Amino acid sequence: MMYGALEAGGTKMVMAVMNDSGEMLGSVSIPTKTPDETVPEMIGYFRDKGITALGIGSFGPLDLNPASPSYGSVTESPKLSWRHFPLRQAFAEALGIPVMIDTDVNAAALAEYRLGAAKGKNSCLYVTVGTGIGGGLVINGEPVHGLMHPEIGHILLVPDLEDPSPDGFCPYHTHCLEGLAAGPAVEKRWGVSGRDLPEGHPAWALEAKYLAQLCANAVLSFSPEIIILGGGIMQQKHLFPLIRREALRLLNGYIPEYLFGDGMSGYIVEPGLGTASGITGAYLLARGRS
Amino acid sequence: MMYGALEAGGTKMVMAVMNDSGEMLGSVSIPTKTPDETVPEMIGYFRDKGITALGIGSFGPLDLNPASPSYGSVTESPKLSWRHFPLRQAFAEALGIPVMIDTDVNAAALAEYRLGAAKGKNSCLYVTVGTGIGGGLVINGEPVHGLMHPEIGHILLVPDLEDPSPDGFCPYHTHCLEGLAAGPAVEKRWGVSGRDLPEGHPAWALEAKYLAQLCANAVLSFSPEIIILGGGIMQQKHLFPLIRREALRLLNGYIPEYLFGDGMSGYIVEPGLGTASGITGAYLLARGRS
Numbered sequence: 001m002m003y004g005a006l007e008a009g010g011t012k013m014v015m016a017v018m019n020d021s022g023e024m025l026g027s028v029s030i031p032t033k034t035p036d037e038t039v040p041e042m043i044g045y046f047r048d049k050g051i052t053a054l055g056i057g058s059f060g061p062l063d064l065n066p067a068s069p070s071y072g073s074v075t076e077s078p079k080l081s082w083r084h085f086p087l088r089q090a091f092a093e094a095l096g097i098p099v100m101i102d103t104d105v106n107a108a109a110l111a112e113y114r115l116g117a118a119k120g121k122n123s124c125l126y127v128t129v130g131t132g133i134g135g136g137l138v139i140n141g142e143p144v145h146g147l148m149h150p151e152i153g154h155i156l157l158v159p160d161l162e163d164p165s166p167d168g169f170c171p172y173h174t175h176c177l178e179g180l181a182a183g184p185a186v187e188k189r190w191g192v193s194g195r196d197l198p199e200g201h202p203a204w205a206l207e208a209k210y211l212a213q214l215c216a217n218a219v220l221s222f223s224p225e226i227i228i229l230g231g232g233i234m235q236q237k238h239l240f241p242l243i244r245r246e247a248l249r250l251l252n253g254y255i256p257e258y259l260f261g262d263g264m265s266g267y268i269v270e271p272g273l274g275t276a277s278g279i280t281g282a283y284l285l286a287r288g289r290s
Numbered sequence: 291m292m293y294g295a296l297e298a299g300g301t302k303m304v305m306a307v308m309n310d311s312g313e314m315l316g317s318v319s320i321p322t323k324t325p326d327e328t329v330p331e332m333i334g335y336f337r338d339k340g341i342t343a344l345g346i347g348s349f350g351p352l353d354l355n356p357a358s359p360s361y362g363s364v365t366e367s368p369k370l371s372w373r374h375f376p377l378r379q380a381f382a383e384a385l386g387i388p389v390m391i392d393t394d395v396n397a398a399a400l401a402e403y404r405l406g407a408a409k410g411k412n413s414c415l416y417v418t419v420g421t422g423i424g425g426g427l428v429i430n431g432e433p434v435h436g437l438m439h440p441e442i443g444h445i446l447l448v449p450d451l452e453d454p455s456p457d458g459f460c461p462y463h464t465h466c467l468e469g470l471a472a473g474p475a476v477e478k479r480w481g482v483s484g485r486d487l488p489e490g491h492p493a494w495a496l497e498a499k500y501l502a503q504l505c506a507n508a509v510l511s512f513s514p515e516i517i518i519l520g521g522g523i524m525q526q527k528h529l530f531p532l533i534r535r536e537a538l539r540l541l542n543g544y545i546p547e548y549l550f551g552d553g554m555s556g557y558i559v560e561p562g563l564g565t566a567s568g569i570t571g572a573y574l575l576a577r578g579r580s
Contacts, residue, residue, distance in 0.1 A: 075546065076546055122435075122436070123436045140429060140430040140431070140432045140434065141430070142430045144413075144513065145513065146413045146429070146513030146514050147513045147515050147545070148513055148546075148549055150511060150512055150513050151510045151513075152511050152512075153510075154510050155506075155507045155510045155511055156447075156507060158449075172542045173544065175448065213446060216446065217446060217507065218511065219437065220441045220442055220445045221440060221442050221507070221508065222427060222436060222440055222442075222511065222512050223434065223435065223438055223439055223440050224436050224437065225436050250463070253462070255437070256365065256366055256438075259437055259438055260437075
């Protein structure tokens with residue numbers, strides 16, 4: 001059996017065809033333009049590949065309530081041309097096969113849970129820290145949707161006293177995580193892209209403090225068995241030890257430290273699947289529980 | 291079949307015997323002293339009741355990892371005589387029946403999920419706001435344990451600019467929820483017990499702001515389908531509309547408001563089972579999935 005996988009991102013669409021064993025038989029990436037321009041090209045790619053199901057991990061927000069008339073549609077996205085676009089339905093109608101959809105980050109969390117850094121655990125939080133900040137969550141073996149789906153990038157954080165831009169840069173929220181710590185926030189605060197900030201720059205100690213607040217609040221709120229941090233900003237690998245140390249400082253022994261293992265080195269970790277978590281998760285959505 | 295239920299609290303132990311239909315056939319409450327004083331009395335109560343299983347919803351923290359040698363024990367509790375007491379094991383050995391255990395708040399969340407305000411939902415957050423603040427969580431149909439279990443009372447909040455005690459009163463954390471908003475924090479901040487503060491006192495607007503931060507961060511972090519607030523402080527029913535209004539203000543439309551229904555009036559709610567959520571949850575633990 002062959003499966004299609006689509007990782008629908010704000011800047012590019014990654015498509016792949018994979019077999020039962022999870023081998024990738026082909027993959028292509030195209031820029032994300034308007035639905036009118038992009039969707040027919042994607043459908044064209046999948047149409048003659050003999051796939052029996054398609055999985056989509058998409059930017060959001062999405063309507064993931066199966067009982068809703070707009071199930072599988074993009075909802076209030078800042079990408080205006082995609083707002084209210086019936087993403088799942090467009091592929092289901094054109095291809096005539098089952099199409100499964102979840103957020104890009106829930107797909108990545110699912111892939112890490114089944115095949116990556118969280119394999120063997122019962123729950124995981126996957127957070128991507130890049131142009132935006134988003135989180136996917138697997139608990140009790142299933143991705144979490146709930147009322148809508150997690151939007152952990154927008155939790156409210158305590159601004160750091162030494163932050164020159166303590167309100168952050170989110171148009172919706174004063175001092176939310178994304179507004180304080182996503183790539184654009186780093187660039188606006190320091191006037192340079194994160195890529196050009198050296199390892200010892202105070203930007204990184206501050207970044208680590210905010211990501212540590214995220215991790216501490218996640219531990220306290222829903223107690224994931226592991227936290228996986230991916231995305232462009234986390235290519236700064238030197239952030240990991242800073243985040244772990246600060247998270248332990250914030251928790252201050254309230255959660256016994258032995259539960260986290262050695263200094264959280266196995267608790268706050270890089271993705272086990274590298275940059276392939278998203279597309280792998282889309283494939284797993286297509287496969288279902290099999 | 292008859293089932294035993296124990297709601298183990300810091301000040302009292304509530305025991306009940308219930309039948310298959312959930313009818314309570316007897317109930318008794320005794321003060322919580324040391325394990326040596328309290329446990330034999332509890333065992334004596336249950337011993338001749340013909341129960342086939344016992345469910346315990348207990349104050350924590352607890353070891354809830356079934357693979358752990360100390361599964362079902364109290365761990366680093368501030369109640370020193372109970373620290374490392376093998377609660378589940380003590381009853382299992384004395385009564386020779388299956389004993390199921392979870393946190394008091396997870397038991398309450400389970401009861402609200404199966405029989406109370408969250409009936410028909412797929413997830414719920416139950417928070418008790420009283421002498422302490424604790425939260426139980428049901429997601430994808432099961433109580434959430436994860437690494438340990440949620441300790442949502444200790445998430446870090448942004449102190450309010452008008453709070454005369456913005457650091458709060460938690461011995462572990464500066465400005466965590468419990469330290470800012472539990473009953474003792476209200477009393478320390480204002481010099482009067484919450485019971486004696488009139489409805490218009492600024493204490494309540496502040497209290498609502500902190501509980502709204504909890505609710506907003508919960509929505510963003512793990513997207514529960516409903517949030518249930520119980521406990522002594524929430525007897526101040528006038529808090530509910532204040533919390534809902536402030537939570538909507540904090541979210542600022544990022545999560546579409548129609549998802550919450552009318553002004554969150556059905557989203558941030560009182561317990562459907564009143565003060566019986568905890569003991570009912572202990573009974574449901576005893577019954578298992580049946």
